[in-house]
Amino acid sequence: MIQVQNLVDLMKFELDAEGSDRYLFETDYKPAINSAMNWLVSVFNKAFEQNKLTGENLRDLIKTRVWVANNFSRIKFDEAVVNETLWSFMAVMPQPIVYPTQTPPTLPNDYTSIFMADVAFAGSDFSASKSTIEKWNENKLNVFEPGNVSLQNQLANYSYLTEIDYSTDTTYLQDSEIEIRPDVSGQFVGITYLKVPTDVSTVNDSIEFPATLTTLMVQKSLNFISIKQGDNTTLFSVTENDVNRLVQIMN
Amino acid sequence: MSNTILRYVVDDISKDLKQVADDKKIERAQVAYWVLMVGNRLKSQHIQKRDSGMFLHTYVGVPVEKVASSSNPNTVEGRKRIKLPASIFDFNKDRGIDYISYWIDDEVDCPPEFTNKTFTRTTPKTSAILYMDEYTKPSPSNPYWYLTGMEYVYFLGIEKVDVESIEIGLYSTFDPLTEIDLDAPFDFPEELLNVLKRQVLDLGRFVLQIPEERRNDGVSTTPAENIPTQKLISVNDSVNKSEE
Numbered sequence: 001m002i003q004v005q006n007l008v009d010l011m012k013f014e015l016d017a018e019g020s021d022r023y024l025f026e027t028d029y030k031p032a033i034n035s036a037m038n039w040l041v042s043v044f045n046k047a048f049e050q051n052k053l054t055g056e057n058l059r060d061l062i063k064t065r066v067w068v069a070n071n072f073s074r075i076k077f078d079e080a081v082v083n084e085t086l087w088s089f090m091a092v093m094p095q096p097i098v099y100p101t102q103t104p105p106t107l108p109n110d111y112t113s114i115f116m117a118d119v120a121f122a123g124s125d126f127s128a129s130k131s132t133i134e135k136w137n138e139n140k141l142n143v144f145e146p147g148n149v150s151l152q153n154q155l156a157n158y159s160y161l162t163e164i165d166y167s168t169d170t171t172y173l174q175d176s177e178i179e180i181r182p183d184v185s186g187q188f189v190g191i192t193y194l195k196v197p198t199d200v201s202t203v204n205d206s207i208e209f210p211a212t213l214t215t216l217m218v219q220k221s222l223n224f225i226s227i228k229q230g231d232n233t234t235l236f237s238v239t240e241n242d243v244n245r246l247v248q249i250m251n
Numbered sequence: 252m253s254n255t256i257l258r259y260v261v262d263d264i265s266k267d268l269k270q271v272a273d274d275k276k277i278e279r280a281q282v283a284y285w286v287l288m289v290g291n292r293l294k295s296q297h298i299q300k301r302d303s304g305m306f307l308h309t310y311v312g313v314p315v316e317k318v319a320s321s322s323n324p325n326t327v328e329g330r331k332r333i334k335l336p337a338s339i340f341d342f343n344k345d346r347g348i349d350y351i352s353y354w355i356d357d358e359v360d361c362p363p364e365f366t367n368k369t370f371t372r373t374t375p376k377t378s379a380i381l382y383m384d385e386y387t388k389p390s391p392s393n394p395y396w397y398l399t400g401m402e403y404v405y406f407l408g409i410e411k412v413d414v415e416s417i418e419i420g421l422y423s424t425f426d427p428l429t430e431i432d433l434d435a436p437f438d439f440p441e442e443l444l445n446v447l448k449r450q451v452l453d454l455g456r457f458v459l460q461i462p463e464e465r466r467n468d469g470v471s472t473t474p475a476e477n478i479p480t481q482k483l484i485s486v487n488d489s490v491n492k493s494e495e
Contacts, residue, residue: 143280153429
């Protein structure tokens with residue numbers, strides 16, 4: 001976690017604005033910090049796509065929760081129910097051991113998956129790899145590809161398809177869902193995901209990035225403040241260089 | 252009992268091939284398939300070389316059925332047969348089946364059930380000759396079996412008696428990939444594990460040498476500088492031949 005107050009202090013130091021009202025939290029620091037957070041999410045997205053980052057970089061944002069898949073072996077990440085905004089799925093783990101031990105509840109209908117708020121993920125022997133839409137159908141009967149339905153034993157090789165909206169107006173009332181194969185209908189599934197960091201609202205908040213990103217957050221926030229100062233300012237070029245260097249190191 | 256389970260063998264080879272990460276190119280099921288494939292070959296050679304019961308598997312109570320209607324191939328109406336309880340090695344003279352026997356209560360000294368009435372192997376082609384001699388004629392006390400196809404064993408001599416089930420001893424192959432138990436003792440001669448591992452590693456190494464470009468992923472990953480720009484000419488082309 002990074003304390004917002006700490007960030008603001010460091011930014012004031014670099015701006016030489018200690019004790020000054022030239023820059024205010026509500027109008028300058030807060031929008032800059034939130035913009036920097038959004039920018040970092042974008043940068044990390046790109047890095048994740050290229051397998052250049054591991055979850056350890058964002059440990060404060062990683063969660064593992066348990067769902068029950070619907071009868072189509074699909075799971076909806078309902079942000080309103082989970083009370084978190086999804087950034088990205090990191091792992092889908094079928095056949096989990098859950099705590100406390102229990103059997104999955106009965107599904108209310110064919111298409112509704114259930115988020116298990118009071119069930120903890122305790123472990124699994126399986127992990128589903130991500131499939132592409134093109135490979136999804138082609139690999140269904142290929143016994144050596146993830147997501148095949150032929151192997152249901154210890155060699156079961158799970159796969160999941162990215163979020164797709166299968167809904168209809170009347171018969172399948174859902175939003176986007178991931179689909180898992182081989183079939184996990186009515187079974188528990190553990191999902192590890194990244195949540196989008198919560199926006200800063202007061203100076204007493206914390207940012208859910210690891211403390212190792214403090215410098216990057218300071219530099220990028222200053223970079224956004226510098227944009228207001230007009231082009232070719234010293235602050236812009238200095239922070240731009242620092243940010244580029246840090247991102248390169250991270251990648 | 253074997254000290255090794257299939258999971259150890261598969262995971263050992265997967266690790267050596269560096270195929271244990273999430274972006275692996277060879278799935279564990281594929282390594283398991285190779286292990287079973289190579290293992291079946293080595294095991295069959297081993298069984299043929301040794302007079303040993305180590306890999307003989309006995310199945311009791313295998314139900315005998317009388318075929319109700321014919322269908323091609325290998326299903327003939329009115330004949331008695333069993334479905335093999337496991338896949339067998341195709342040894343010479345059907346020696347993948349070591350013995351077949353059934354119990355008939357006509358003995359006084361009560362020998363073990365499986366030695367009561369033992370079937371003798373024949374073939375459909377030579378069966379006719381058996382009926383020409385009183386001593387070889389198939390009968391409940393002198394029954395025969397023959398194999399047709401990979402699934403069914405037919406019987407001669409028990410047509411008129413009620414035999415519900417038989418006992419059979421098989422030299423069987425490994426279970427198929429879809430049914431294999433990774434954590435069961437690995438039914439394989441332990442002294443050949445190193446040969447098995449080496450041969451599967453060779454297979455894996457060969458597979459990993461197949462260029463990625465052979466897969467159509469819709470993306471060209473060849474650097475521009477490696478794309479040939481000049482016409483490729485065969486070494487046998489006339490321009491490459493010199494006058495002796």
